[in-house]
Amino acid sequence: MGNHIHKAWPMENGIREPPDLPTEILLDIVSRADLVTVIRCAAASKHLRRHITDPSFRRRLHDHHADGFVPALLVGIFFHHIDEARRFVPLPRPSANKLTLSLAPSNGGDGGYFGPYTFRPVASRAGLVVLSRNRVRRDATGTLDELCVGSPVTGRYAYLPPAAVYGYSHVLLAGDEEDGAGTGRSSSSFRLLVLGGAWPHRQTQIFSSRTGRWGPDTEPFASLDDLPNDSVIARYSAVVVLRGVVAHWLCYVGSLSSPPGYGVLSIDAGTGVAAAVEIPRQCLPWRRHKVTEELLLARSAEGRLALLVAECLGIAMWTLSDDGGGGTASWARRLVVDRTGLLGSAKLLYDPLGCVGPVGTQLDWFGEASGTVLFQVSGAGILLLNLHTREISQFSQGVAINRSLWCCPYEMDLASVLAAMKSF
Numbered sequence: 001m002g003n004h005i006h007k008a009w010p011m012e013n014g015i016r017e018p019p020d021l022p023t024e025i026l027l028d029i030v031s032r033a034d035l036v037t038v039i040r041c042a043a044a045s046k047h048l049r050r051h052i053t054d055p056s057f058r059r060r061l062h063d064h065h066a067d068g069f070v071p072a073l074l075v076g077i078f079f080h081h082i083d084e085a086r087r088f089v090p091l092p093r094p095s096a097n098k099l100t101l102s103l104a105p106s107n108g109g110d111g112g113y114f115g116p117y118t119f120r121p122v123a124s125r126a127g128l129v130v131l132s133r134n135r136v137r138r139d140a141t142g143t144l145d146e147l148c149v150g151s152p153v154t155g156r157y158a159y160l161p162p163a164a165v166y167g168y169s170h171v172l173l174a175g176d177e178e179d180g181a182g183t184g185r186s187s188s189s190f191r192l193l194v195l196g197g198a199w200p201h202r203q204t205q206i207f208s209s210r211t212g213r214w215g216p217d218t219e220p221f222a223s224l225d226d227l228p229n230d231s232v233i234a235r236y237s238a239v240v241v242l243r244g245v246v247a248h249w250l251c252y253v254g255s256l257s258s259p260p261g262y263g264v265l266s267i268d269a270g271t272g273v274a275a276a277v278e279i280p281r282q283c284l285p286w287r288r289h290k291v292t293e294e295l296l297l298a299r300s301a302e303g304r305l306a307l308l309v310a311e312c313l314g315i316a317m318w319t320l321s322d323d324g325g326g327g328t329a330s331w332a333r334r335l336v337v338d339r340t341g342l343l344g345s346a347k348l349l350y351d352p353l354g355c356v357g358p359v360g361t362q363l364d365w366f367g368e369a370s371g372t373v374l375f376q377v378s379g380a381g382i383l384l385l386n387l388h389t390r391e392i393s394q395f396s397q398g399v400a401i402n403r404s405l406w407c408c409p410y411e412m413d414l415a416s417v418l419a420a421m422k423s424f
Contacts, residue, residue: 023048058418068301073412076091077091079406120133121408123170123408124172124408125240129408130148145163145165147160149192152410161213164203168233171247173191173269202221204267227265232252233250245268245270249266251265261279263276263278263279296364298387300387313338316333318332341392347380360401361376365408373387376398377401378400381398383395
């Protein structure tokens with residue numbers, strides 16, 4: 001494929017040959033395409049492959065896809081149960097738009113095998129997965145949160161040194177910077193934030209793949225003087241927005257004498273600054289008991305923090321118009337999908353009237369790269385909703401909601417896919 005434009009179109013047998021496009025224009029077009037198209041273009045010629053696998057092109061991809069959703073990035077879901085091994089279930093989709101993913105055996109950095117009954121997936125981001133297991137410390141002084149991070153595609157995982165904080169929530173902050181500058185390595189760097197400790201002394205600690213060490217343990221929420229003492233982390237799954245370094249958790253504040261209240265706690269992994277944003281009661285279902293499973297933090301396609309709410313009429317999304325960094329936070333509501341849309345394409349096991357509403361819906365997980373929400377509906381099973389396309393697919397059937405469902409959906413990202421490709 002050429003890299004210049006002909007001054008004139010030659011005539012051969014009366015047919016005009018189209019001009020060659022400059023390489024820079026071709027790369028700009030490819031960088032705006034979906035994942036499958038990018039990979040196919042990389043296989044079209046050695047010339048394009050060299051440019052597409054270059055780190056500068058991956059940075060361009062990041063710029064074009066930083067705020068939007070790419071549904072094809074969700075390739076499957078990891079499930080884990082105490083009585084069975086981890087299993088990966090690929091996402092069914094038409095072969096023309098399918099990203100083939102072959103999982104390699106799980107070998108650690110020391111060559112050891114990760115037993116299927118011990119490690120469980122707790123976080124995933126940018127093609128990497130965090131595995132965790134609980135072990136008693138050698139000095140019998142407490143429990144150790146043993147962690148490893150790696151790629152299910154290559155099968156290579158690395159043990160992390162023990163952290164000072166026993167983590168209840170794990171947030172993978174993957175970057176597109178290159179590790180080992182000048183060494184020829186092309187793996188993406190990452191940071192892992194763990195949140196643990198007892199309230200109100202919640203502690204955090206961050207591991208850096210660049211240094212191979214944990215940073216100091218801190219208590220970032222201690223600086224929030226106006227935070228009620230009975231505040232607790234309502235859900236340990238976190239959503240990362242705002243330049244990919246600010247983690248947000250759903251916070252619960254309640255008492256026996258008043259309806260429950262909710263808010264959002266956040267930590268900037270770059271600065272260590274913590275913040276809190278109140279969620280107005282009009283955003284919440286009017287119920288006196290905890291509705292934790294009916295609420296889920298997410299983000300909009302524009303990169304704004306959002307709250308998904310399971311309502312009687314469907315699933316609504318409230319978006320935050322300000323990040324709380326100096327202005328007044330304001331929440332705006334829009335109905336993402338109504339009851340008919342929820343169940344229109346699903347195979348139901350009993351009457352539709354008993355399948356919807358806050359009691360019959362549990363929001364489980366949000367995919368930041370694909371914009372996909374994984375949720376359960378009584379009588380329907382596990383469903384997937386894409387916030388960009390509004391399409392709903394039925395992942396599996398089920399009679400009742402599995403309240404102890406432990407899953408970790410796996411998303412690839414454009415940069416990590418290309419980083420693993422061989423350049424000519």
